[in-house]
Amino acid sequence: MIAIIDYGVGNLFSLTQSLQKIGAESVVTADPQVIGRADKLILPGVGAFGDAAQKLKDSGLDCVIKSEVAKGKPLLGICLGMQLLFERSFEYGEHEGLGLIKGEVLPLSGYVIGLKIPHMGWNSLEFVDSNPIFKGLRQGEYVYFVHSYFAKCGEGLSVTTDYGIKVTAAVRKGNVYGVQFHPEKSGTAGLEILKAFNELQADSL
């Protein structure tokens, strides 16, 4: 059972449907007990970092996530959910993240010159380090991105995409996984990634 952590941001319809499509059982929940019983967690998210981080903190879900991750439970952050895994973000001020992975979140506008923002559309993946949730995908596979901020990893960088600079497309540190793009909107490639996450075994942690 995958617990999709519901902290009041984003539209979870496509995510739940895509998990259903690959035969994964999932539940959208903010209940620490349900999260505790799940064998995997997904942290979704669309919107602004500061607001989302505050909602995690206010609901106490930040501590729940950290304690479940410490037990070795696989966690997948998607889009803003991935950015929240890092130590801090500079989106409209400075905000503290979950700090599960070293690094910070910065505006594309300060680093990408002459390209449109948001970075929106299908871009290709370049694998730079092993990451079991990408097993079976070819180098250069296309996935769908929509974001205006990017993560500068201090560790765990496993997949990049080219948007003027090498943009973090995926990170992994132990049982903590994050993807900047939307697997639930990336056609069959995206479903493969969700499937691989769902099939993670204890020995690949």
Place this chain on the structure above:
Amino acid sequence: MLTKRIIPCLDVKNGRVVKGKNFTNLMDVDDPVSLASYYSDCGADELVFYDITASSEGRALFCDVLKNVASNVFIPLTVGGGINNLDDFDRVLKCGADKVSVNSGAISDPTLIEKAAKRYGNQCVVLSMDVKLTDNGYKVFSKGGRIQTDLDAVEWAKFAEKSGAGEIVVNSIDTDGVKQGFDLPMLNAICGVVNIPVVASGGAGSISDFVKLFKNTDVDAGLGASVFHFNQFSIKKLKNELKNNQIEVRL
């Protein structure tokens, strides 16, 4: 590299897609899920659904359509038609839309873009505009292109970006339905003033129209309706030809 996007546009009326005629390989061409899956399998990068019904029954059926499509087709879905306030945004987002496109709704309430962007994020808000060249330059038309407004298209695009729109769809009334190619000068005028993605609409008649579009403008995506619905050429063939012309596409 970020690829150029090809987006078929489907009109939905009373829960059914208003169909093209040449889909001999589909069991049910009116069925939105079959058609959406077909386009997705052929390489469509996104889908746009326009609700062309006005009745509340039609709206309810449209939401059912959207839910069905979003449960089976996992590429971005944009929804337009009858979006006039935040409740309309809410209604379609809950059914699986990823982006919502506003047109006349933003003309009658120019604060709608900003309000929606604040609530749902910029990535979610698309401004769609119908534009025609007049003696006073490019002007925005409302109500499906029937009524001329005082809005200057270039200024309107700038305003949309400033208000938080994440993307602009520009439909040229002059080239729409003529199938003689996209309105390149108008698209260049818009692309020159905004730094958000621009989607070109109106005028696609052949593969070379898309090649010219991507070679001569800075637009990010091309929208097509009848060329795809009437199977004039497949999306696969179009994308292969774009690739042959050194235009990055997802194959």
